Amino acid sequence: MDQKDLEYFRLLLLARREALMDAPPPVEPLRDAPTDKVDEDLQPLAEMNQMIASNRNKARLGSIRLIEEAIERIDEEPDEYGLCLSCEEPIMRRRLELMPWVTLCVDCQSRQEQAQANRAAGGRRHITDYED
Ligand SMILES: [Zn+2]
Structure with missing residues (x-):
């Protein structure tokens, strides 16, 4: 890969990092909303929203x-x-x-994911290379 290509991918990476840094913070959990009287029935929903937000933040x-x-x-x-x-x-x-941060070729990555899936033994797994 020549210097021009490296510079090109470096710019892609920087732009991508900037986009991620600018992403809005995760949504507040429902029970913190001032006007909300949280119903017992809504509690699981609030917890789920919070979990999704925290997972998304982790992925970011x-x-x-x-x-x-x-x-x-x-x-x-x-x-x-x-x-x-x-x-x-x-x-x-x-x-x-598409993903200038990848360190494995398609073959090696799918082999690795297959190995991880096997180790997880029945556990559900989402493959998220990147998110938008
Ligand atoms: Zn490879």
């Missing part, structure tokens, strides 16, 4: 961390950027343009 922080690691890789090990960490083959350009 996780993405920011991945993005920052990718920027570091570009700065410190530019020769490594864009190569799969597992098989060392170049990652498809199209994939990098």
Whole structure:
């Protein structure tokens, strides 16, 4: 990957990080709303909303961390950027343009996800590469 490409992906990463940082904070739980007298029946709903918001926030922080690691890789090990960490083959350009922080090629990632799914043994798992 030449210097121009690295700069291009670096910009993509920076723009993506900015977008994530600007994302609105998670919604307040229902019971904190001043006008709400929280009904017992609504309590589970409020808790669910809070859980969803907190998971979303976690995913957001996780993405920011991945993005920052990718920027570091570009700065410190530019020769490594864009190569799969597992098989060392170049990652498809199209994939990098969509998710410039990925460290695995499609094959290795699906192998890894398969292994994780097997370990989870029946547990439900959502694959979220990135969110909008
Ligand atoms: Zn690979």
